Amino acid sequence: MENVKERTEELLHEANSSILFVANRPQIVMEHGEGMYVWDTEGKKYLDFIGGWAVTALGHSPKVIADALVQQAGKLINVSPAFYNKPMIEFAQLLTGLSGLERVFFGSTGAEANESAIKLARKYGSVCKGGAYEVITANRSFHGRTLAMMAATGKPQWEQKFTPQMPGFVKVPFNDIEAVRSAITPKTCAVMLELIQGEGGVHEVSLDYVKELRSLCDEQGVLLIFDEIQTGLGRTGRMFAFEHYGVTPDVLTLAKGIGGGFPLSAMLAKEAFNLFEPGDQGGTYTGQPLGMAVGLAVVGELIERKLPAQAAKQGAYLQTKLREVQAKYGLSGIRGKGLLLAFDLPEPRGEELVAACLEAGLLINSSSPQTIRLMPALVVTDEEIDRMMSILCAVMDQLILK
The missing domain is CATH 3.40.640.10 (Type I PLP-dependent aspartate aminotransferase-like (Major domain))
Structure with missing residues (x-):
């Protein structure tokens, strides 16, 4: 494990000395992904509700894309x-x-x-x-x-x-x-x-x-x-x-x-x-x-796979789960369509919430200081939404109700 940590530190040193600065990136290095999850070079697992900014519609490393790349590359x-x-x-x-x-x-x-x-x-x-x-x-x-x-x-x-x-x-x-x-x-x-x-x-x-x-x-x-x-x-x-x-x-x-x-x-x-x-x-x-x-x-x-209809269904389920805890955490403005959703925090602490969720193994986005945006893959399941809510609420217990 010590070697893994040392290698990550080496990679981060190389990144911070060679990649043009355009964003405040967390000091972790993502290595592989599958479905709704990504793992960093130290083996930590993250549930991804950013989805590459609404990009990974089929989840991470789906077989259908890998197969298409291999087959077409051979032609x-x-x-x-x-x-x-x-x-x-x-x-x-x-x-x-x-x-x-x-x-x-x-x-x-x-x-x-x-x-x-x-x-x-x-x-x-x-x-x-x-x-x-x-x-x-x-x-x-x-x-x-x-x-x-x-x-x-x-x-x-x-x-x-x-x-x-x-x-x-x-x-x-x-x-x-x-x-x-x-x-x-x-x-x-x-x-x-x-x-x-x-x-x-x-x-x-x-x-x-x-x-x-x-x-x-x-x-x-x-x-x-x-x-x-x-x-x-x-x-x-x-x-x-x-x-x-x-x-x-x-x-x-x-x-x-x-x-x-x-x-x-x-x-x-x-x-x-x-x-x-x-x-x-x-x-x-x-x-x-x-x-x-x-x-x-x-x-x-x-x-x-009828994924647009799946996005509508799962988006409705996610909104329901957010509304169940809305009063407890003072959330407001739960909004959006399908799996492009957002809600507002009672205070402008979006950056803190994102950082705390990252530490807890959840990727979310704060599009403004008071707004949290959720854009999971269209293949997200009820269980993964429940898991996201569990992590989010645990973090908000510490950050908002503290």
């Missing part, structure tokens, strides 16, 4: 985006059939998918709206960490980062249709919206707002973009969050759960907005066979 890994490949065509057919949007562009990250959506919106503005280029986004939104997506994001603390920011993004209050109406000008080419603001604290749009927004965009000839990077592919209890509202966007972005942990994303659009010309959009790893095979395997598994 063709990368042939350049200048050519079609079989898994690319098959995956495109699957996603367009599921979503009702006829065209798809593949990428590797959520920010890349959102960049693609903004480029398409500005292409539409150039071709169809006299050079319109502005995109309306919401306060408290999160769309990625590229320069353009940081400008699109509605985090006030980002407004002065990496200035000058890319122009062309107009922020309005979330869930306020009149604010959108007032913000639309002849320069507006699109409205970009998260149906549930995940990073913003799991806040959901209202049904009336979405329906009115769809009508307003149609009336003004403005594209409606849904950023479903976090909510897409079963997370909210439906294959896509927009299905809860009965409103289809013009452009849809997907990532996170689409690859079950493999870096993969997609931007889908209606046929009417199939406007790119050669050279407008691309990327070395767009549609590469290895990623396409993984995407096919993951989405196929979501369908075969």
